Amino acid sequence: MTVAAVPACAIDQALPVAAFVSYAKEPLPDLFLGHLAIYITSTARPRPPCSLFLVGEGTIIDFSAQSFAAAVKEPIVGLGFTYVDDRNGASEPSLRFWFHSSVEPDTVRARAAALVDHALPNQRSATSSFMLMASDEIEEAKPKWPFKIYALPRDALPVDAPHVFGSPWLDDATGEMLVMDHAIPNDAPAIVAGSSMGSSVPYILNLIAHPLFSTFLHVVRVVSTGQPVAWCVVHTSFVLGLVFTEPAFRRRGLGRFAVAAAMQASSAYVASCDEGIYGLQPHCFITDANLASQAMFGALGFVPAVGGSNRWLGSA
Known part of the structure; x- marks a missing residue:
């Protein structure tokens, strides 16, 4: 874990x-x-x-x-x-x-x-x-x-998050130390600013304060400044979303790291419930035009879920 x-x-x-x-x-x-x-x-x-x-x-x-x-x-x-x-x-x-x-x-x-x-x-x-x-x-x-619905197949396991929660690692491109962390209230404006889905600061603050879903909301943070540079939210309907990476930190896989951490945390909770909340799997919404998200979630094992x-x- x-x-x-x-x-x-x-x-x-x-x-x-x-x-x-x-x-x-x-x-x-x-x-x-x-x-x-x-x-x-x-x-x-x-x-x-x-x-x-x-x-x-x-x-x-x-x-x-x-x-x-x-x-x-x-x-x-x-x-x-x-x-x-x-x-x-x-x-x-x-x-x-x-x-x-x-x-x-x-x-x-x-x-x-x-x-x-x-x-x-x-x-x-x-x-x-x-x-x-x-x-x-x-x-x-x-x-x-x-949107199309993408989901992890029922026989698939979430990928392991590549960095240990709370343990910093060096970003070779910037020389900054980064760390996987939970979101804090000060992160809410940045998370909303990166969203194209019309989210709001009060909504994000509610997630951050929630005793369960706050543990799923992961950010990659610059250790020296505390700045969040990539993140992923798990909504209270267990939909993964609001994935974003700040432009200066792209092409390092940081968004994928945040998704993997959020998915692993929420999946661990679901698996601990009787009958796994009846088969609930990680899933998300992606537009046809968002090829980058399709590729990232595809690399994590997600496939289009809506069909006949x-x-x-x-x-x-």
């Missing part, structure tokens, strides 16, 4: 999540699992509400320990859940849902609409305008989702 220790897994057991995901009968997409992890790893008290739904061929089943104990008889074609994502002060529930890969697109549309009406009865008109459909077969998102085998839909 070359990264700092991460907190022990503390999955919330109030909901029968393991029983819920068992109805998938096939690997669930990382996007679905990552947003479910926002709830089950939440440290907020009281915990924001979350509701689980089984999507049957004819009905929507509010899933609970009682319904599981009673054994669901109807064939299940999909899963869904609502939760309040309070990362940016949201108070209204969001909906995420997934359908079996064998379900026909027309059935997906019909059952998705039924689930939205059931789960968010007062938000139907607003939610339907922001439907994201990440699939090769279903191309109806408006605006079209501009997964039809994932969710409200924004």
Whole structure:
């Protein structure tokens, strides 16, 4: 292990999540699992509400320990859940849902609409305008989702971070000593300035203060000045992102070092949880035009993850 220790897994057991995901009968997409992890790893008290739904061929089943104990008889074609994502002060529930890969697109549309009406009865008109459909077969998102999802294959292991956390090394090009470190509040403006995704200083400060996700946020720092020169964030949906290297320090692999450290730390946490949070793997969003990120994540073992085998839909 070359990264700092991460907190022990503390999955919330109030909901029968393991029983819920068992109805998938096939690997669930990382996007679905990552947003479910926002709830089950939440440290907020009281915990924001979350509701689980089984999507049957004819009905929507509010899933609970009682319904599981009673054994669901109807064939299940999909899963869904609502939760309040309070990362940016949201108070209204969001909906995420997934359908079996064998379900026909027309059935997906019909059952998705039924689930939205059931789960968010007062938000139907607003939610339907922001439907994201990440699939090769279903191309109806408006605006079209501009990213592809890249993920580490399920049988792959994260690469080892090349430098020991907290142990300085010499950068031959500048003569500076560099060190892998966690982000601190003073780093937030630089992290936001390097982002093209519209991040904010309050959001980064929330990550830095988070008892779990702060341990995933890695920066490469100049020892003499404390300046962060490369970094990688793991969002609370377990998406890797905001990777950046300052121009004067590029072509040394520092961004890749930060990604490897962040990925190793978050993967160690996931692996410590029962069932590995049900198969959640490191994943990220990359645009078609960002060839540099495609090459870097490809070198770390990531492959495009969206295809005909997964039809994932969710409200924004």
